[in-house]
Amino acid sequence: MYKVMLIDDDVPMLKYLRQLIDWKELGLQVCGDTYSSVKALQLFRELKPDIVISDIGLPKMNGLELAAEFKRQSPETRIIFLTCHEDFYYAKKALTLNANDYLIKDELTSEQLEASLRGCVQSLRSAVQLPDQISYRDDLLRNADVLKLSLFRQLVKGGDTGAHIAAAKRLGIAWHYPSYMLALGMLEYASLLPRYEAKDIHLIRYSVYNIASEVAKGYEGITVFDEESGLVALHNYKPSLTVNYEQRMQDYLKEVQERCSQYLQVQVRMLCGPSKLEAGDIGPAYKRLLRLKERSYYVPGALLSWSGSKEEPFLYPLGSFLEQQKREISDAVRESDRSKLLYSLESAAETARSRGIDSAELIQFTVQLLRLLELQYAPHTVSEQYYACLQGTGTLEDTMGMLRWRLERLLDIRAAEEEGVNKEPKLQEIDHYIADHLFDNITSIDAANHLCLNSSYFSRYFKRLTGENFTDYLHRHKMGVAARMLEQREESVEMVALKLGYSDRTYFSKVFKKYMGTTPREYREK
Template identity: 45%
Template sequence: MLLIDDDALMLKYLSGLMQWDDLGISALLQTYSSVKALDLFKQEQPDIVITDIGMPQINGLQLADQFKRMKPDVRIIFLTCHEEFEYLKQAMNMNADEYLLKDKLFASQLEEALLKSMKALQQNAVQEARNSYQEDFVRNLDVLKTSFFKQLTESGGDEQAAVQYARRLGVKWRYPSFKMGIGHIQQSSLYGRYTQKDIELLRYSVYNIASEISERHEGISVFRHNGYLMVLMNYRNTATGTPQQDIQRYMEEVQRHVESFLKIQINFVCCMSELTLGGIAVANRRWQWERWQLFYENTDLLLWRWDRHCLLYPVPGSLKAYAKKVEGAVLEGAEGAVMKLLEEMRREASEKFVQPLEWIALCTELIRTLEVKLSVRAKDEMFYLSLDAAMSNDELIGLLRWRLSELMEQSKKPQQSKHSEPKLQAIDHYITSHLSDNISSIDIAHFLGFNPSYFSRYFKRLTGMNITDYMHRYKVGVAEQMLRNSDEKVEHVAAKLGYYERSYFSKVFKKYTGLTPTELREKIK
């Protein structure tokens, strides 16, 4: 607190008038100079100021004005010898806590004024805390909603508690019945307009569009979950209701707006079953298991019935033969033939209900083989993550069309980098084809037809590092892309890359990136 009065005796009287410690005021600053008062205020920033009004150089009203500019929430108590209306009017305009006359000042009056100021400070502090909490809550609302939905999909839990917590997040569920939809950005619609690095921003943009539209549709709430847009519609189950049509209309509106604003396509799978809140976890697990059954249902809004099943078959020799023809056509630069063959492959896979994971694996092998033969190094592993995430046969073929066209275009350009060295491309391909294996330099030497001892010297001369270091760098690069762009557990990522002890994987990962996998995940949240 700061006391200001140009009358030294009055200043001494004021400082002895109160038991300041009893009021919780331990730091009492005082000065008889208005100029020095400004310096003291700048340095100490007191919460309460008691100041005389009639002072030379700078009067109390002018001081208070400058204090308010430096600290808007400072509390001001004015002292004066004058009962002039103009002074009182100006003091009131400054929102002063009190206006006290010196010749009528008693300890009780000053204490009452101080308590009033301290109460106002407390109220301001409480309000600021509330505002800060509200700002933090709004800022973290999406994170809280995502965490909440993840809990729903993993366990279900106490339905009543879930409804109450959802209300705190601004989601009101009044009825026991739900419909669920899953939205997925069609990866093939990104290429040519966006890069894979834009995918997270696009997902968030889609979520924002869907959230805004949900405000116009009763009972609709949206969440983000593992890269998907999850839609829940809470509804009253009546004979006259049309919940299925309502959620479909909502999804179609989202599709139109996403295509209009972002120029990309979002596909939806809509569960036809009526769900309870606890049943959302069951539906999500079932969809994860059965989504490959829907792979050949090429539509942007698919109605999913749990009782519909189809048999899936291994990749036939005819499809592998088509892949060989595509490889030959790409090497010849015959783009028309490539596109025609891709259409035939699409039809063949669809008609024979080829197991999607095996079909995706064949497509991945085709691209990697061509990258080696054309000496075109993949920019990163993002494209392969897109292949793995393909939700339909049409999406998979769309990705192939884009990448094969890009490969044919890139193959026409001169390669300046040392990475155009064919043997290095072959080594990269071998490592990629054996990511989950513990391969050695001897394995690679045999693959290339080299003497193992000569190969070690040759590789060191080619790259400036030994093959073990190179393989770790290569795998860590793949691991970093997977950790950044998927929600897979660290253990699963490590196992896919041939590291079966998490501690060893973390040690290797930190050596080449400076962070452990967990630290990387925390950094990109």
């Protein structure tokens, strides 16, 4: 019997997966589950599962990073990814991680899960029959991305360039020529919002990296690295009077941009560094590019080129330059005045641009303003993943696009509340069921059974009816109740958690902060 480990940061989803199929009938045993990526690493070493089913959008260490670590420890492990994204097929085209399947949570059926697991079991059985199944080459291929990134970081640190070039050769990377050129690629986060959720950011970044790697196969000498700062492209070439290698690098970057727009519907900004670098210059040039990335915050354009001698623009402290716009934006949200809001945002952007305000201070200003407005008007809808994206924006347009999108959602939320839209009768029945089982750990299967509906149909129906999955709806409802309990009673946080069906206080605090924007203890102190 093969062992299966489940990983998802929503505890009800773990229960749902356990209930969805007859595991024993498939010759499988769920040996453990966890909502924590840190705990998952510990369980993986202890339980040694054959198959791992993991959510991608995990906090701290996402599912892709977990899978890479699992594969490093045990290359035979089969991986099935879960994602909430309904338009996941865009990203799936670009993913090349050695996983067995990708399943969409909101559309997950027992038949889909069983088919995916049968494929894993068949793969495991076939592997047992193959001698020397894990060759050095297979192991190298599985860990190529990690080894490549380690190589690049050694290059940046400096040292023996000959040793670095030799290490690259062992990874199948040929750096034969004396000259190098660097480029950085940064996601435009505002371009994600119409189609993706903020929690999908790790998935989209990995997809961009795979697209760039695939395109690089058509350009000799270009190697791609998936750095925390963004996409890094390193071009090794031999200077020639007949070939314009700067133009060739730009052609490559433009093709990556076009593919990302075509397959993922996202925009990637490119920053191309100076040419004719020696191997020993790569580290300083990369650090310079990172500084220029910050300094190009106000520079328009999807593809920028910087020569090694270009002067860096100076940015000024924020001070009190945007206090008037801050009041105007707050007033516009309070008054639900969309035209006034858009005008105030344009005014803030123009002031920031004309004054050359420090980008880090401007971004922090937008974060603080938005958190204040969300706490006032929509405390249940706070997304920490969204704020992580906002803080990672690299241009004024991206920052203001993110801010505008969220503020307009706030206006929509306020409008819906003020209209007092009546809920459909079946949704009222679901609300009654949740209220009657407020202190139980219920799942969408329980709700579907209560309504005498097929669980897969119920999941699709509920998402269409409310715009979110049942787990998010349930958590948000419970956290609203928890907030009132914390305000009105003297019960401890642990007791509030237990009364709402959360046996683990740490998990309860994590869920509370996700939907309320603060921890239970901080909320009570306010």
